[in-house]
Amino acid sequence: MSDTAKTNPSRARKIRDVAHWDRETDVAIVGFGGAGGCAAIEAADAGSSVIIFEVASASGGSTAMSSAEIYMGGNGGTRVQQACGFEDSTEDMFTYMMMCAGPQADEAKIRNYCENSKDHFQWLVDIGVPFKDSFHKERAIMCLTDDGLLYTGSEKAYPFAQQAKPCPRGHNLYVEGDNGGPLFMKIVTENVEKRDAITVEYETRALTLIVNEDDEVVGLVVRKDQQELNVRTRQGVILCAGGFVMNEEMIRKYAPMLTAGNTPIGNPGDTGTGILMGMAVGGAAINMHEGFITIPYYPPASMTYGIVVNDQGQRFINEDVYHGRLGAFVLRQQSQRIYFILTVDQYGDYERTSYMGAAVAGTGDSVAELEEELGLRTGTLQQTIALYNEDCLNGEDTQCHKAAEWLQPLQPPLVALDITPGRGTFLPYFTLGGLDTLPTGEVVDPQRQVIPGLYAAGRTACGVVRRAEGYSSGMSVGDASYSGRMAGKQAAARQRK
Amino acid sequence: MSDTAKTNPSRARKIRDVAHWDRETDVAIVGFGGAGGCAAIEAADAGSSVIIFEVASASGGSTAMSSAEIYMGGNGGTRVQQACGFEDSTEDMFTYMMMCAGPQADEAKIRNYCENSKDHFQWLVDIGVPFKDSFHKERAIMCLTDDGLLYTGSEKAYPFAQQAKPCPRGHNLYVEGDNGGPLFMKIVTENVEKRDAITVEYETRALTLIVNEDDEVVGLVVRKDQQELNVRTRQGVILCAGGFVMNEEMIRKYAPMLTAGNTPIGNPGDTGTGILMGMAVGGAAINMHEGFITIPYYPPASMTYGIVVNDQGQRFINEDVYHGRLGAFVLRQQSQRIYFILTVDQYGDYERTSYMGAAVAGTGDSVAELEEELGLRTGTLQQTIALYNEDCLNGEDTQCHKAAEWLQPLQPPLVALDITPGRGTFLPYFTLGGLDTLPTGEVVDPQRQVIPGLYAAGRTACGVVRRAEGYSSGMSVGDASYSGRMAGKQAAARQRK
Numbered sequence: 001m002s003d004t005a006k007t008n009p010s011r012a013r014k015i016r017d018v019a020h021w022d023r024e025t026d027v028a029i030v031g032f033g034g035a036g037g038c039a040a041i042e043a044a045d046a047g048s049s050v051i052i053f054e055v056a057s058a059s060g061g062s063t064a065m066s067s068a069e070i071y072m073g074g075n076g077g078t079r080v081q082q083a084c085g086f087e088d089s090t091e092d093m094f095t096y097m098m099m100c101a102g103p104q105a106d107e108a109k110i111r112n113y114c115e116n117s118k119d120h121f122q123w124l125v126d127i128g129v130p131f132k133d134s135f136h137k138e139r140a141i142m143c144l145t146d147d148g149l150l151y152t153g154s155e156k157a158y159p160f161a162q163q164a165k166p167c168p169r170g171h172n173l174y175v176e177g178d179n180g181g182p183l184f185m186k187i188v189t190e191n192v193e194k195r196d197a198i199t200v201e202y203e204t205r206a207l208t209l210i211v212n213e214d215d216e217v218v219g220l221v222v223r224k225d226q227q228e229l230n231v232r233t234r235q236g237v238i239l240c241a242g243g244f245v246m247n248e249e250m251i252r253k254y255a256p257m258l259t260a261g262n263t264p265i266g267n268p269g270d271t272g273t274g275i276l277m278g279m280a281v282g283g284a285a286i287n288m289h290e291g292f293i294t295i296p297y298y299p300p301a302s303m304t305y306g307i308v309v310n311d312q313g314q315r316f317i318n319e320d321v322y323h324g325r326l327g328a329f330v331l332r333q334q335s336q337r338i339y340f341i342l343t344v345d346q347y348g349d350y351e352r353t354s355y356m357g358a359a360v361a362g363t364g365d366s367v368a369e370l371e372e373e374l375g376l377r378t379g380t381l382q383q384t385i386a387l388y389n390e391d392c393l394n395g396e397d398t399q400c401h402k403a404a405e406w407l408q409p410l411q412p413p414l415v416a417l418d419i420t421p422g423r424g425t426f427l428p429y430f431t432l433g434g435l436d437t438l439p440t441g442e443v444v445d446p447q448r449q450v451i452p453g454l455y456a457a458g459r460t461a462c463g464v465v466r467r468a469e470g471y472s473s474g475m476s477v478g479d480a481s482y483s484g485r486m487a488g489k490q491a492a493a494r495q496r497k
Numbered sequence: 498m499s500d501t502a503k504t505n506p507s508r509a510r511k512i513r514d515v516a517h518w519d520r521e522t523d524v525a526i527v528g529f530g531g532a533g534g535c536a537a538i539e540a541a542d543a544g545s546s547v548i549i550f551e552v553a554s555a556s557g558g559s560t561a562m563s564s565a566e567i568y569m570g571g572n573g574g575t576r577v578q579q580a581c582g583f584e585d586s587t588e589d590m591f592t593y594m595m596m597c598a599g600p601q602a603d604e605a606k607i608r609n610y611c612e613n614s615k616d617h618f619q620w621l622v623d624i625g626v627p628f629k630d631s632f633h634k635e636r637a638i639m640c641l642t643d644d645g646l647l648y649t650g651s652e653k654a655y656p657f658a659q660q661a662k663p664c665p666r667g668h669n670l671y672v673e674g675d676n677g678g679p680l681f682m683k684i685v686t687e688n689v690e691k692r693d694a695i696t697v698e699y700e701t702r703a704l705t706l707i708v709n710e711d712d713e714v715v716g717l718v719v720r721k722d723q724q725e726l727n728v729r730t731r732q733g734v735i736l737c738a739g740g741f742v743m744n745e746e747m748i749r750k751y752a753p754m755l756t757a758g759n760t761p762i763g764n765p766g767d768t769g770t771g772i773l774m775g776m777a778v779g780g781a782a783i784n785m786h787e788g789f790i791t792i793p794y795y796p797p798a799s800m801t802y803g804i805v806v807n808d809q810g811q812r813f814i815n816e817d818v819y820h821g822r823l824g825a826f827v828l829r830q831q832s833q834r835i836y837f838i839l840t841v842d843q844y845g846d847y848e849r850t851s852y853m854g855a856a857v858a859g860t861g862d863s864v865a866e867l868e869e870e871l872g873l874r875t876g877t878l879q880q881t882i883a884l885y886n887e888d889c890l891n892g893e894d895t896q897c898h899k900a901a902e903w904l905q906p907l908q909p910p911l912v913a914l915d916i917t918p919g920r921g922t923f924l925p926y927f928t929l930g931g932l933d934t935l936p937t938g939e940v941v942d943p944q945r946q947v948i949p950g951l952y953a954a955g956r957t958a959c960g961v962v963r964r965a966e967g968y969s970s971g972m973s974v975g976d977a978s979y980s981g982r983m984a985g986k987q988a989a990a991r992q993r994k
Contacts, residue, residue, distance in 0.1 A: 010779060010942045011712070103753035159831075215508070250943070253783055253933070256600035276943055282507060282777060286750055289786035312896045314811045317831060332829035334656075334814060334897075377895045383880045398874045399809045400831075436750070445507045446747075446773055 007207040007228065009276040013221050015212045021219070022229035025051040025199075027491045028220055029238045030206040030274055033061015033267075034068075034477055035458025035484035036240035037188035039441075041127065042488030044197040048235060052192070053204045053222050055269045059189045060182075062242055062266045062430075062459070063477055067142035068180035069152055070481065071474035073169035075118035079125075080148040080171060083133035088167040090114050095164035096155060100470030104287055106462070112439040113464050113482060120482050121171070128187045130174035139301035141323065141473060142180075143172040153472025154322040158401035170474040184477070209237060209277050209454070217281055217453035218497065236453045236491040238441070240484060243431035243459035244272025245291075254288035254433060260331055260421045261293045261429030270430075274460035278435040281454060284446040287462045288433030292471050294327035295419050296426060297340060297356055300349035304406045306342040307388060308419070310335035313371065313380030315388070318402040328469035331421060337361070339374060340417040341385075347415040358425045361418035370414050385410055434462040441487025455491050457483040504704040504725065506773040510718050512709045518716070519726035522548045522696075524988045525717055526735045527703040527771055530558015530764075531565075531974055532955025532981035533737035534685035536938075538624065539985030541694040545732060549689070550701045550719050552766045556686045557679075559739055559763045559927075559956070560974055564639035565677035566649055567978065568971035570666035572615035576622075577645040577668060580630035585664040587611050592661035593652060597967030601784055603959075609936040610961050610979060617979050618668070625684045627671035636798035638820065638970060639677075640669040650969025651819040655898035667971040681974070706734060706774050706951070714778060714950030715994065733950045733988040735938070737981060740928035740956035741769025742788075751785035751930060757828055757918050758790045758926030767927075771957035775932040778951060781943040784959045785930030789968050791824035792916050793923060794837060794853055797846035801903045803839040804885060805916070807832035810868065810877030812885070815899040825966035828918060834858070836871060837914040838882075844912040855922045858915035867911050882907055931959040938984025952988050954980040 026048035029036045037059060040050045072078055074090035081088050094114045098105050125131070136147035143150050152170030154160045173180040192198050201224060210219040210230065219232045244250040245266040251258050264270075279285050297303050304320050310333045317329040330338050339361055342350065350356075364370025371381040389409035391397050397407060419425045435443050435456040443454040443461075463479035465471060504510075523545035526533045534556060537547045569575055571587035578585050591611045595602050622628070633644035640647050649667030651657045670677040689695050698721060707716040707727065716729045741747040742763040748755050761767075776782050794800050801817050807830045814826040827835050836858055839847065847853075861867025868878040886906035888894050894904060916922045932940050932953040940951040940958075960976035962968055 008944055008946070010944050010946070103749070103756045252600070253781070253943075259600045279781075279943060280779060284750070284776075287786075289784075312811070312813075314809070314813075316811075316813075329829075329831065332826075334826060377884065379880070379884065380896075383876070387874065387876065399877075446750075446776060447505055447507050449505070449507070 007221060009208050009273050010280045011208065012280045013208055013210045015210060015218060018210060018230045020230065021232040023051060023231040025049050025231065025233060026235045026496060027238060028053065028231050028233045029240055030220070031061060031240040031242060031269070032059040032200060033240060033242065033458060034063030034184065034188065034480040036061065037185070037192055038481045038484035039238045039240055039457055039488035040198050041191050041195065042485045043492040044195040046489055046492035048197065048492040050198045051231070052198065052200045053206055054200060054202050055205045057202050059200070060185045060267070062270060063480055064181045064185040065267060066181040066477055067178050067473065068184040068477045069142065069170040069172050069474035070124070071152065071169050071472055071478035072117045072121045072171050073167055074114045078118055078121040078171065080131050080133050081167065084135035084149050086167050088169065089165065092164045092167060093117065093169065096160055097464060099160055099163060100472065101464065101466040102470055104466045106464070109439050110464050113479070123485065124481065127191045129184060131171055132174040135168065136172070139304060140299055141296055142178050144177055146174050146176050148172055148174060152474045154325055156403055157321045158318050161403070170472065206241065206273060206277065209281050211281055215281065217451060233453065234496040235494045236455055238455040238457060238487045238491055239274035239278055239435070239460045240456070240458045241274030241460050242266060242270040243434060244270060244275060245430045246270045247272040255291045255431055257289065257331065258291040258293055258429045258431070261427045263426060263428040265428045265430045274456065275434050278443050278454060278456055278460070281451055282445045283443040283451055283454065284436040285433060286436045287466055290432040290467050291429050292324055292432060292468045293331065293427065293429040294324040294468060295330055295356065296323045296428065297326065297419065298323060300353045302346045302349045303340070303342065305408045306340055306346055307410065309339050309341060309381065309384060311337045311376065313376045313384050315384060315400050318397065318400040320402045320406045322472055324468045324471040330419065337418065337420045340419050341410065342415050342417070343410055344413050344415060350417070356426050358417040358419045360415060362416045363413060365413045367412060367414065370416060374416055431459065432465055432467065434460050437461045439486060440490040441483060442490060455487040457487040504718060506705050506770045507777045508705065509777045510705055510707045512707060512715060515707060515727045517727065518729040520548060520728040522546050522728065522730055523732045523993060524735060525550065525728050525730045526737055527717070528558060528737035528739060528766070529556040529697060530737060530739065530955060531560030531681065531685065531977040533558070533735070534682070534689055535978045535981035536735050536737055536954055536985035537695050538688050538692065539982045540989040541692040543986055543989035545694065545989040547695045548728065549695065549697045550703055551697060551699050552702045553764070554699050556697070557682050557764070559767060560977055561678045561682040562764060563678040563974055564675050564970065565681040565974050566639065566667045566669050566971035567621070568649065568666050568969055568975035569614045569618045569668050570664055571611045575615055575618040575668065577628050577630050578664065581632035581646050583664050585666065586662065589661045589664060590614065590666065593657055594961060596657055596660060597969065598961065598963040599967055601963045603961070606936045607961050610976070613979070620982065621978065624688045626681060628668055629671040632665065633669070636801060637796055638793055639675050641674055643671050643673050645669055645671060649971045651822055653900055654818045655815050658900070667969065703738065703770060703774065706778050708778055712778065714948060730950065731993040732991045733952055735952040735954060735984045735988055736771040736775055736932070736957045737955045738771030738957050739763060739767040740931065741767060741772060742927045743767040744769040752788045752928055754786065754828065755788040755790055755926045755928070758924045760923060760925040762925045762927045771953065772931050775940050775951060775953060775957070778948055779942045780940040780948055780951065781933040782930060783933045784963055787929040787964050788926050789821055789929060789965045790828065790924065790926040791821040791965060792827060792853065793820045793925065794823065794916065795820060797850045799843045799846045800837070800839070802905045803837055803843055804907065806836050806838060806878065806881060808834045808873065810873045810881050812881055812897050815894065815897040817899045817903045819969055821965045821968040827916065834915065834917045837916050838907065839912050839914070840907055841910050841912060853923050855914040855916045857912060859913045860910060862910050864909060864911065867913060871913055928956065929962055929964065931957050934958045936983060937987040938980060939987060952984040954984040
């Protein structure tokens with residue numbers, strides 16, 4: 001067997017090929033982002049020794065690059081929700097998250113997440129994560145103020161609002177600007193550093209897992225300073241190495257839908273290594289085809305007053321949904337072009353604050369003029385806007401069910417933005433597939449039998465979030481931090497070997 | 498380790514746990530459907546001894562249950578294509594199949610399939626598969642006459658026809674009625690039976706693979722007469738055990754989209770065991786989320802003159818596509834209802850010959866009346882049909898690009914059928930994911946490194962067909978028979994161990 005074969009993440013190292021152990025620890029964690037950091041804190045607090053191996057030269061992962069909104073609620077409401085006058089119910093949160101995840105929902109995992117969400121909020125507060133008791137009213141992708149709470153998904157939109165009472169659950173860190181991620185990871189890192197039981201080895205790449213003769217995970221191989229090191233784990237390995245958005249070959253193979261995007265969101269380490277390592281020891285990788293892919297059309301919130309049409313001049317989605325849901329439905333159209341149609345006033349807002357990068361496709365002093373300029377069949381856009389405007393006056397969107405608060409007749413002059421995927425619009429994406437785990441973080445095989453000694457959390461696992469069409473901001477860091485904690489606790493509770 | 502754990506397809510048996518060998522053969526084949534039969538013939542003809550293990554008490558698999566249309570062409574045309582006046586080009590066939598497979602296309606595999614398609618036709622003729630040199634003009638899902646050739650996909654429809662010159666490639670066996678599958682498997686079975694090098698063991702279930710210390714596949718475990726038998730293979734194991742459409746848990750986990758269907762298409766053995774066995778030894782399972790799911794709205798072909806609308810009264814697909822493509826786009830709508838709208842004459846055809854099972858949702862002596870009866874927003878369906886009828890008179894479908902031959906104004910009285918998924922319409926489905934293989938049939942891991950000694954074909958592998966929206970009848974049996982042959986040849990060429 002060649003050296004390359006030995007260190008391929010898709011081929012585990014056998015214990016018989018381990019000449020000597022270079023490290024020993026109760027728990028080894030791969031990756032020091034939000035999931036890995038929270039896993040380490042919990043494992044250490046439960047009495048285990050921990051080594052975190054991080055390929056970068058600092059902690060952070062994709063969590064530090066994010067806004068670090070955290071999706072929490074239920075149980076009568078977190079402190080922030082209650083202070084802002086929202087009494088959240090666990091069942092509403094559960095119903096919403098189940099609708100978001102769709103047919104591939106992991107009910108047990110979502111149930112566990114919702115029921116423990118208020119406790120998770122408290123745990124975060126206890127480690128020092130600050131949240132201000134204030135509500136940000138504006139529809140936003142991220143909160144640029146220091147407000148502690150905002151709507152971050154499709155809670156108020158059709159069809160979600162019809163089945164689950166809307167409640168804001170996006171918790172934003174107490175910091176101005178889009179700086180939640182760095183602050184969150186600073187706090188997590190400080191918590192890790194003050195625990196003597198945790199060692200962090202930076203600039204250290206995880207290569208593959210080590211299994212014993214019964215196929216239990218008993219360690220992993222890492223590379224540091226050009227040397228391969230064998231790490232023995234007495235309790236387990238927790239894979240928190242992110243997703244695979246930076247691995248073009250894996251994207252093509254597993255999540256071809258995402259090839260429509262143009263900007264991968266993640267850190268350079270999101271190469272899928274953690275997922276591959278888990279698969280190599282029998283872990284099931286699930287939901288690998290799904291990803292978050294979006295057309296981030298707001299801010300400005302006033303874009304929500306506009307309408308989206310295809311090249312038949314048809315609307316096809318309520319424009320008050322979360323941007324990822326709109327993106328998902330855009331990708332489903334058999335249409336050469338997709339347009340966002342706005343009034344001139346709304347376009348002014350767009351020009352000032354949008355980062356979507358969509359070009360103007362046409363303008364018109366009348367709908368007919370715009371229709372002609374866009375090359376749409378005569379009468380189609382006119383009919384769509386006539387119906388829409390009539391619905392606005394009646395306060396009910398009979399066609400796409402956009403909520404009444406976003407219904408304002410579109411009065412010419414009008415502007416059409418070209419938001420067709422592949423024509424310049426910002427189209428960010430990341431993966432939503434990973435290792436199948438129990439709510440405890442234990443990795444399971446395709447029969448859902450536990451792989452002894454192996455845990456996964458964050459994007460390396462397949463968490464509570466499963467689809468672009470049912471995503472809300474805050475679900476990723478929420479899942480990373482919570483699933484990291486669960487895996488850390490579970491690994492630390494395992495009998496030492 | 499318990500007995501259950503030992504015989505779990507997700508856990509390979511280690512050679513150290515094999516006390517004695519019960520069978521020895523050059524090549525073992527799991528499954529005696531179209532793929533397994535063709536694999537056995539090729540392996541035997543290349544000089545290998547072969548045992549086929551089949552869980553049922555007879556050969557057949559899903560191929561015998563199908564119409565056994567076979568998608569072939571290119572290379573100037575098969576004998577049947579040429580006799581019917583069609584000069585097919587390999588590039589047109591390749592372009593069409595690449596469009597069908599979309600972003601997850603396996604270019605090398607499709608290229609190989611197309612370039613060797615005429616040879617494959619000849620091989621089938623040589624083993625005795627009869628094709629009549631006649632063209633079936635009618636648009637059909639299956640050919641109920643004995644004609645040898647018909648259009649079986651979206652070749653003549655937008656957007657395919659715009660990029661690849663249409664040519665019929667569905668080859669139908671020379672037999673009346675929907676009897677191609679049984680005849681095909683009768684011929685394949687006779688060919689297997691007359692080869693002394695091949696043994697068939699029926700009522701024998703494959704349980705798991707056996708690997709040596711270097712993780713090479715060296716055999717498999719089967720169960721026969723309540724006994725586990727260890728089978729040693731000197732050259733390899735070929736998994737031809739079908740897909741996983743009958744495994745509800747796998748469907749929910751890997752292909753949740755298919756839970757919208759109501760009728761799994763396949764044989765009871767399609768439980769995914771072959772795929773799981775391959776995954777357990779490191780094989781990559783890909784395209785697992787995709788499946789064929791369809792609303793088989795024709796026959797009668799006259800349905801194609803109708804239009805399909807959502808609950809906004811909008812058309813969204815050219816109705817002259819293959820039914821699987823229409824089904825895929827139906828599933829993409831955010832719509833409470835989907836209607837098929839027909840004239841009374843067309844409805845008469847539907848009543849006589851359809852097996853779709855859609856109920857009448859409404860009728861109208863005018864479009865306005867139908868619109869009202871369906872509860873659609875006033876003016877929406879009227880506008881759609883007014884535009885459509887105008888386009889019909891002009892001979893160009895400006896909205897959805899249905900081909901001119903299918904454009905006839907819809908003159909009231911009209912009938913609307915409810916084809917909403919989940920409301921009674923026949924919605925058959927099967928899986929399109931499986932083990933990643935090279936064009937040779939060798940199974941590869943996620944890094945595309947070959948798993949020594951392991952091959953897969955037919956639906957256990959992920960073949961040339963990748964999506965419902967780009968399926969054509971004949972691609973499954975075409976792929977099964979061709980990929981089976983490739984795997985049989987490749988295994989037989991491997992040095993004996």
